[in-house]
Amino acid sequence: MLYFILKYFHIVGAAVLLGTGAGIAFFMLAAHLGGKPAIIAGVARIVVIADFVFTATAVVVQPITGALLVWHVGYSFWDGWIVWSIVLYVVTGALWLPVVWMQIRLKDLATEAAAEGTPLPNEYHRIFWRWFAFGIPAFTAVAAILWLMIAKPQMSFS
Numbered sequence: 001m002l003y004f005i006l007k008y009f010h011i012v013g014a015a016v017l018l019g020t021g022a023g024i025a026f027f028m029l030a031a032h033l034g035g036k037p038a039i040i041a042g043v044a045r046i047v048v049i050a051d052f053v054f055t056a057t058a059v060v061v062q063p064i065t066g067a068l069l070v071w072h073v074g075y076s077f078w079d080g081w082i083v084w085s086i087v088l089y090v091v092t093g094a095l096w097l098p099v100v101w102m103q104i105r106l107k108d109l110a111t112e113a114a115a116e117g118t119p120l121p122n123e124y125h126r127i128f129w130r131w132f133a134f135g136i137p138a139f140t141a142v143a144a145i146l147w148l149m150i151a152k153p154q155m156s157f158s
Contacts, residue, residue, distance in 0.1 A: 080155020
């Protein structure tokens, strides 16, 4: 029974990471393409909250449930698919942390532009495209981790 509980929370955490990432990217891009500072500010405010509530929670749950599953099932932490999952998870985290700061900054810049009735500043556009560029490899890494969890390809590091 413990196995199914751990696996359930691990799968839900993976789905939250992938789904929240896709949703955040879609809504931020849609707001950005609309070009209206007030809408961008509102969407970015919600995105920042969603990242802290959903993504951050899943970021904590994943390694805990993953390690407990490895231990419970008897896998080796040196199984190739597990090693690559951990490497990709660290890469994702290294990309996600600056993205959170960028989202907060985008929200602040859009809020200021909306309050002042001015166009979005050049800094907003620079940060937005950097945010977008960080998101592509982060999302790809999460998708690859999900594939590794499902396929468990035979690769060995031991």
